[in-house]
Amino acid sequence: MSMSHTIVIFGASGDLTRRKLIPALYQLYCKERLPDETRIVGFSRTPLTHDEFRSKLRVETQKRAQDAFEEGKWEAFAQSLYYQPGSLEQTEDVARLCRCIEQLEQNAPATRVYYLATLPQLYETAVRHLGELKMADETDGPRRLVVEKPFGHDLHSARDLNAIIHEVFEERQVFRIDHYLGKETVQNLLVLRFANSIFEPLWNRHYVDHVQITVAESLDVGSRGAYYDRSGVLRDMFQNHLLQLLMITAMEAPVRFEADLVRDEKVKVLQALRNITPGEIAEATLRGQYRGYRKHEGVDPESQTETFAIVRCWIDNWRWKDVPFYLRSGKAMSCRSTQIVIQFRRVPHMLFQPEQGRPLDANRLVVQIQPAEGIQLHFLTKVPDAGMQLRLTDLDFRFDREFPSGMPDAYQRLLLDVLHGDASLFARSDEVELSWAFIDPILTAWRSPLAPPLYIYERGCWGPRESHPWLADQGREWFDVCPVLH
Numbered sequence: 001m002s003m004s005h006t007i008v009i010f011g012a013s014g015d016l017t018r019r020k021l022i023p024a025l026y027q028l029y030c031k032e033r034l035p036d037e038t039r040i041v042g043f044s045r046t047p048l049t050h051d052e053f054r055s056k057l058r059v060e061t062q063k064r065a066q067d068a069f070e071e072g073k074w075e076a077f078a079q080s081l082y083y084q085p086g087s088l089e090q091t092e093d094v095a096r097l098c099r100c101i102e103q104l105e106q107n108a109p110a111t112r113v114y115y116l117a118t119l120p121q122l123y124e125t126a127v128r129h130l131g132e133l134k135m136a137d138e139t140d141g142p143r144r145l146v147v148e149k150p151f152g153h154d155l156h157s158a159r160d161l162n163a164i165i166h167e168v169f170e171e172r173q174v175f176r177i178d179h180y181l182g183k184e185t186v187q188n189l190l191v192l193r194f195a196n197s198i199f200e201p202l203w204n205r206h207y208v209d210h211v212q213i214t215v216a217e218s219l220d221v222g223s224r225g226a227y228y229d230r231s232g233v234l235r236d237m238f239q240n241h242l243l244q245l246l247m248i249t250a251m252e253a254p255v256r257f258e259a260d261l262v263r264d265e266k267v268k269v270l271q272a273l274r275n276i277t278p279g280e281i282a283e284a285t286l287r288g289q290y291r292g293y294r295k296h297e298g299v300d301p302e303s304q305t306e307t308f309a310i311v312r313c314w315i316d317n318w319r320w321k322d323v324p325f326y327l328r329s330g331k332a333m334s335c336r337s338t339q340i341v342i343q344f345r346r347v348p349h350m351l352f353q354p355e356q357g358r359p360l361d362a363n364r365l366v367v368q369i370q371p372a373e374g375i376q377l378h379f380l381t382k383v384p385d386a387g388m389q390l391r392l393t394d395l396d397f398r399f400d401r402e403f404p405s406g407m408p409d410a411y412q413r414l415l416l417d418v419l420h421g422d423a424s425l426f427a428r429s430d431e432v433e434l435s436w437a438f439i440d441p442i443l444t445a446w447r448s449p450l451a452p453p454l455y456i457y458e459r460g461c462w463g464p465r466e467s468h469p470w471l472a473d474q475g476r477e478w479f480d481v482c483p484v485l486h
């Protein structure tokens with residue numbers, strides 16, 4: 001007999017639930033991918049009835065789904081949405097929630113997912129209450145915990161949080177979200193590397209000059225000033241998303257596509273990451289803040305928080321020794337573009353003359369994570385009827401041309417994986433701690449007299465002007481090309 005499923009969302013009146021979780025669950029329901037008998041129970045302090053909860057969620061889901069929204073389907077889906085008001089800080093409230101869930105499950109065995117979509121300050125309390133009320137006990141079916149980012153704000157707090165979680169849940173029950181891993185194009189990077197034979201022989205220090213991983217955002221911090229000012233780009237984007245992209249780009253092939261085998265390989269990349277010492281900080285990193293950032297509500301008018309950063313990483317292993325990985329991310333930049341550029345070495349001996357003194361470009365593989373998802377391979381071509389003049393041209397693969405049905409939101413895949421108990425696309429405790437262990441010394445050095453200057457950059461450009469000579473001094477150039485959307 002198949003078990004029913006219960007997804008319990010803590011922080012159910014928040015943004016994440018409304019904007020991401022429920023629309024994703026609704027889409028899965030429409031595609032008939034949600035297991036039969038899946039119910040969703042929202043819990044938060046706002047007093048709401050089941051119906052009020054449902055109609056609040058309907059508005060945003062409809063907005064997201066647009067033409068794909070079907071009234072009838074929503075009505076049917078909404079029947080499985082329930083709401084229980086209460087405070088996570090009150091044991092009695094959580095106990096009431098527990099009774100409500102048991103009633104909905106009719107005291108039968110069920111798979112239960114506890115989703116922490118609350119303020120991060122409440123994670124610890126939530127986990128403790130789940131422990132006290134024996135809600136992690138698996139006698140009546142699997143119990144899983146989903147933890148949203150941020151997972152701690154430094155190594156120390158991440159370790160503490162892991163320790164608290166492990167008092168109640170075993171590691172195999174814990175799913176730490178990094179929504180970048182739910183993106184189709186990030187998973188496709190594994191396919192590109194490990195399901196094709198032609199790239200892997202070149203994917204190493206013998207052929208690769210360097211790698212650029214850029215997550216550029218055109219949006220600024222908007223109304224999230226209070227959160228962002230305490231966090232900054234390193235905590236917000238590097239510790240999680242950029243390091244995940246780095247791991248997937250640099251890892252060895254796992255023996256099988258299984259959660260622990262995949263994560264073992266990712267962890268080895270972090271173990272090989274060379275720590276940046278205080279003495280190197282000014283040379284290995286670059287910091288920026290966009291003009292006007294200090295005027296946002298919630299931001300200190302003298303804030304030194306970075307909204308842009310570059311971190312040069314070295315991976316000390318046989319595959320990558322001496323190949324720099326440039327990680328770069330920022331807000332209020334030229335365009336929204338997440339891309340991984342594998343810059344290959346130049347040919348050892350060039351027969352043709354460079355154009356106007358410009359050294360000839362070399363091959364480049366651009367993995368466009370978003371938007372305009374695709375892959376481009378750049379190579380030199382002879383310009384017809386122009387002597388031996390060369391130009392960099394490309395082979396261009398676009399997902400939307402090949403698969404017009406579009407890209408699902410990352411949360412669909414991740415939620416489904418949690419329901420099925422597959423943790424391959426979630427961060428393991430050691431992964432999170434090693435990521436912080438790399439980021440922490442940078443954060444500390446940036447608050448010391450050894451810190452590089454905080455450059456102010458104009459909105460709508462590729463970060464501070466200084467980032468160009470910084471890379472040029474290393475004999476390289478940024479690939480600053482906005483994706484073509486059509």
Ligand code: BG6
Pocket residue numbers: 149179217236237338
């Ligand atoms: C979040 C960050 O984790 O990722 C945000 O907190 C950022 O600041 C967002 O905007 C980017 O995600 P995506 O999927 O739009 O690239």
